[in-house]
Amino acid sequence: MTKADIVNEISKNTGIEKVTVQKTVEAFMETVKDSLVDGNNVYLRGFGSFIVKKRAEKTARNISKNTTIIIPEHNIPAFKPAKTFVTQVKDNVK
Numbered sequence: 001m002t003k004a005d006i007v008n009e010i011s012k013n014t015g016i017e018k019v020t021v022q023k024t025v026e027a028f029m030e031t032v033k034d035s036l037v038d039g040n041n042v043y044l045r046g047f048g049s050f051i052v053k054k055r056a057e058k059t060a061r062n063i064s065k066n067t068t069i070i071i072p073e074h075n076i077p078a079f080k081p082a083k084t085f086v087t088q089v090k091d092n093v094k
Contacts, residue, residue: 036077048081 001009007025011018032042032050042050057073081089 039075044082046082046084048079048085051078051080052076053078 003025007018007022010016010025011021014021035042036050036052039052041052044050052075055071055074055076058071060069060071061067062069
């Protein structure tokens with residue numbers, strides 16, 4: 001499902017114009033991104049959490065040059081689904 005599909009589905013279910021729904025969906029995504037960039041997690045009860053995970057510094061190898069490199073500590077965005085959401089997906093396997 002793409003963002004356009006989500007906009008179409010919400011518009012069809014609510015009767016709200018697609019342009020308004022698209023602006024709302026984009027504003028939601030931008031708000032989540034801004035919160036994660038600022039280091040704040042976003043919690044949506046019954047759906048899941050958008051969280052910032054900290055990756056530790058590690059040593060890696062560049063196989064083609066046969067050298068070792070240090071990958072510095074960094075943050076990455078992640079999504080952790082709610083338990084009820086996970087259960088619904090597991091129970092709906094076809």
